[in-house]
Amino acid sequence: MKNSPHTWVTIKYNEDAFDVHLLNDIDAISEIRPVDSEINIAPMMNEDVMKFIQQKVDEIKDRQSTKEEIMHYKDLRQINVSQHIEKKNGLSYLSWSWALDQLLQLDDSATWEYLEPKKFGESMMVFCKVTAFGKSRTAQLPVMDFRNQAIPNPNAYQVNTAMQRCLAKAISLHGIGLYIYAGEDLPIPTEATS
16 A cells, blocks of 8 residues: 555444545545444543554555555546536436446445435435545435435335435445535535645
8 A cells, every 4th residue: 555644444332333534555544433423532532442443454554455555535526527417407417337337347345235215205315435445435315206305105116216326426426426416516626736
């Protein structure tokens, strides 16, 4: 791994999972957060848990299971997905199958899972968690009709459609195609730093 000052890995401890922020080519732990949280709990961790997490980090380093060239969010957000956008009623959607193919080409160890849907009155919200590039991100999406209105008492087909769209959205949280959710036609170029 070359020059990767902001590497994240997910470490499981008993029934819990933590996102661990590593510095200096994964030699040092910078932060530890519960998965999908922004709170650094490293100062609150007991010594046994810290030893376990450090041991897992050392194993990752030894196996070099983290890719030599980690794709960072700033790189992933530059991918032009314009040729793979589906339009419906003036709204843009990224093809879930293309987004998933792109993701697996860039990180073949990526995984995804659908979390338990939640009911809100007669409507339903679906959730998808994608773990890739050493980081887990979770997206949510209501089950909607062609006008982007929540569907009361959705059927299995409508829920499945929402789950696939939620998968594309969760992938975009890693950077691939996120710009279309902001209404942009092309990714915003990163300004060169001097």
